[in-house]
Amino acid sequence: MRTDVDRVTYLRSGGNYNSPILMRIEPGRDILTLPLDSTSQYVRAWDYLSGKRGYIARKDIQIVDILVKGILKADTTDHNSSREEAILRVENEAALPLIVEIDNHAYDLRAYESIKLNLKPGNHGFWSTTDGAFPFWGELRLPAHSENILQIDIQDSVIIAQIEPVVHQRDTVVLEQHHNEVVSFKEIVKVDTTKIVEQYHPQDIAQASTLVGIRGYVKMNALVDFNGLTATGGFAPYNITVGEGNNQVGYHMDARQSRIAWSSRIETDEGFIRFYVESDFAGGGTGINNFRLRHAYVSYGYLTVGQTWTTFNDLATTPLTVDNEGPSSGSSTRQGLIRYEKKIANTENEFGFSIETPTKAFTDSIAIDRRQFIPDFAGRYKWVKNNLQLQAASLLRFISSYDVTETVVTDVGYGVMLSGLFDINIDDTRNHIYVQAIGGKGITRYISAFSRYQLDAVPNPEGDLYIPYTVGGYIALEHYLKKNLFINFVSGFSWIDNAEFQPGDTFERSYYTSLNLFWFPFDRMRIGSSIVHGERFNKDQQRGSAQRLQMYIRYDI
16 A cells, blocks of 8 residues: 655656656655556556556555555446436545545545536546545446445545445335434524624635645654754754864754645646645754744646745755755755746656745845845756666856945856766665765855855955855765665765955865664654764864764654
8 A cells, every 4th residue: 555755756657667757756755556467667656645646666665565456346227217327426434534536536525425426337446545544446337327325434444435226216215324323402592694703804814625634754853962063953064163172062852853744735627736835843043943934835737836945956866864954065945936847758857947036145244135136047957767867957146235335236146066866776785876066156055054154245345245156065875775774875075265355264165974874664664873974174274073973763644
């Protein structure tokens, strides 16, 4: 039934590599799979969050369980009926809402709700799911001139289904009673519902019209620092003390990185409109558990609108690390954007283009309008072939400020990113290599090492802007010891060009190295541990280093 996706893969319309791609599936996403023959390289899969069904490469997933197809056959035909079609009444017998999908049409049934469908005689595909219950998958076989009741219930966290005929006879009345539980209330106060007063503001949330899915995880994070680092949200080499060694040991443990997300969708003639909101509790500084918005966007077809990951990155080449910050030269910015992205023809290649918020990161010592005049423009192209993925991304920025004469001055910033993912499977052992290189001018807010430190531009002695060049990159090697146990090694660097007028203690470059071990003891749970080492060098070549031991326990809800 439930399958874990181990790495970036693709849902295809057929069971071979040349079949058209339906969607991209990220690591960690849960899908449902169906059996093919044991030698097949592809298995039937259903992404129940988007409603798309297709085929997925067996090597990219871990199959936890597989659904068995159920056949529901209606044998009774009402020859007295003049109807050619098969009438099906679908009843939700459960106390929970269900999603019932017949012939690719989804119906949301509330508890004890029923619907009536006029179907063509013959075979019809059938799904039924709800959160927390083993789904039902099968086939309905309906003869002509028939009327049947499809009853769906939940028993012991498993969805069950059965079909019963409704036989009509001349000059008789058929009474159907399916619910024997009747609750009676003694009338105490009679309420005229037409007199109820309801208050509405134009900006109030509209009445619910769709079902909402909830996901997330609880994550307990613990770490020990050996060199006086105080930031607990991530290992940032920028904060390493330079000069005399700092041997202060600090221990910390929290659950601020726990996340919760809400998703929903609306079906249209052209596909689904999808909604997604995600938050965590990592807002504020150390010890402050403010609720923080991570993602909030709507997607329809090839268009995404809202706040999510910038187009100037490559999530597929981002290695999994226990440290939430990851390699210091990675790009992990989330911001408001309007993005168009699409697969190219019948290949796995893809391109995307976006207009993104231009919020800059400047030093506070220069008079700068916090709102820029022109948005950032980002684009990317990904090429995929067998076990290889390569991507090129670009960024164009227009950075504006006021000079000493209060005149608006605009300078151009730009960036380029090259990244790749190599899957190397030797003797059924999975190995991954992740590489990424990034460089540009005025792009520090897009690089993890600098994103919080207002380094996109600094004022020179004349009051004008100096926009520095930045370069960074990393490589990660990942090896699976078992299907549920893997280790990776990550190493990277970041560098920023300093001007002559900047003091000697100005940050110049840093190095980041981590060794991570991940174990997935059972479904929905993961345990990670790591050793992290970082170094910082200033403009005057003074250096400092820091080490951290870290682990976390995460349980997906």
